[in-house]
Amino acid sequence: MRALVLALLLHDTSALSTATLKPPKLATASTQTLALPFAELSELVGGTGRARSIWDAVRSGQEPLDADAPTTVGARRVLEASGLTAFVPACLEHKDEAADGTTKLLVRLADGLAVEAVLIPHAHLPRTTLCISSQVGCDQGCRFCATARMGLVRNLTPDEILAQFVIASRVAAQSTRMPPLTNIVFMGMGDAGRNAINVKLAATSLIDGEKFRMARSKITISTVGPSPDCFRELSDADGMLAWSVHAADDALRKQLVPSAKYTVDELRAGLLDALKPRPARQRTLMLAATLIAGVNDSPEDARRLAAFVSPIVDVAQKVNVDLIPVNPTDHAPDFLRPSDDALELFRDAIREVEPRVHVALRVTRGDDKTAACGQLHIQRKSLSEARAVAAAAVDAGETPRLVLRRKVDR
Incomplete structure (x- = not known):
């Protein structure tokens, strides 16, 4: 089974061209x-x-x-x-509520491009988490992620990141079934490590007592780890760091994340460099692994991951391992969710090798509205097409007022 799925990984390149994986030149907005x-x-x-x-x-x-x-x-x-x-330089264009209350938001930006964000009410506790996007599209190419089909269009500015939070807060406040919005995870479209400067500026605004008043401990900034330096650049970020590692074996990880240019050992060294200067209470770390039946869900994979995590536990204050059963996407129909027994065996194998880590099986939320992890995707438009869409909407009076000037003159 594993060999069959890996063969599909190697030969099915319809969704990912070489151009898609090549990082475009990005302009930094003020x-x-x-x-x-x-x-x-x-x-x-x-x-x-x-x-x-x-x-x-x-x-x-x-x-x-x-x-x-x-x-x-x-x-x-x-x-x-x-x-x-x-x-607020964006507007809510559409929202889609799943049966469990998870709500996917289509947020239209001032230039006509759009991103998705997801409100996830906890099933039992009085809290809601916002999964927020940091880029329009993504260039990391993860085989199991629908966003990878878009390639990378551009980075979001700090304001565009924060606008998602403002819009989501309005939606949550107006809902009769959604608890207060208390947590934020940078796990939506894009990779926070590829837009570290703007993500850090947004996170700093979120914890500002004069502004959004969020708790630093309630913010999680996730990256697949494009390079060791991406981790180092996030070392002073306001929030908990998370690494979407997916596999501790380099060959296997390369199949799952075809943009990977560094070994997991090299990336771990960059992560440790990022953790060491942080205050002890801010060294909590999340490691995420998307598990695919017959690919990376065996007890052997779990033991390898646990051994790989051990040096991180020596430095971090606390390590949470988040196991994410793969969610279905149209472009990867052969990727199947592991059985419950396989997931439990994987979890138990990690605990046996490295009992110091906390291991959690993520409960799938919002998959009936393609709002679950790895399912975010919108039709990609060029910047010129997007601007034409925005201009037409403004001319028709159909779009709320947006920021037309990129910078306030003082």
Whole structure:
């Protein structure tokens, strides 16, 4: 079975061309509104009182430039005079609720491109997690992930990342069946390690007591580990780090993640370099493995993974191993979920070899609406096509006001 599925991996390249895996040149957009440091916003609008009124509006789910928002008249006038048409540079285009309450959001950006984010209410506890995107598309090419079919279009700016949170907060607040939004995982479309600078700026805004007021411990920043330096660049990120390792065997991991250029030992060294300078309480780490029947779900795979994790446990304060049964996608129909017995044997084998780690079997949520892990995908458009879509929508008056200027002049 394993040989058969690996043969399919080697020969089925219809969804991933060489061009898809080649990182495009990305322009870095400047910080705009949501990620603007509070002190700079206060200076811009003429005082902390005015700045706080803007953030009171954002946290209450309102657009600060709307007439009925609690924004002060002075703050609103300054923002409008600076050329803003909206403080939140995106809008909710569509939402799709699964039977278990998981809700997938299609978020339209100001240039017409779009990303998906997912609200995941806990089945038993009073909390909701937001799975947030960091890129339009992705260039890591994971064989089991639908986003890989898009390739990478561009990085999201810090504001576009934060806009997903603002929009999701509104949806959660308006829902009668969704607990409060308390947790954020950067596990949506894209790889946070490929957009580390903007992800870190967004995370810093999320924990700012004057802005989003999230707890650092409730933020998880995940990467497949494109390079050792990607881990090192995330060393000072505000949030728990997560590595989607998938397999501890280099040959097998290369089949699952065809963009992999470094050995798992090299990547682990970069991860350890990132963990060591962090305060002890911030060394909690998540390692995720998507398990595919007959490919990487054997007890031998588990023991190899456990042995690989041991040096990490020596450095980290706490290590959680998250086992994710593969979710079905149209482009990988031959990838099947392991049986419950296989999942339990895998979990038990890890615990036997490395009892210091906490191992959890992830419960699939939202798969009936393609909102589960690995299922996020939207029709890819070129930037020129996307801008034409956005312009047509604005002309037709069908789109909420968006940020038209990329930077507020001060």
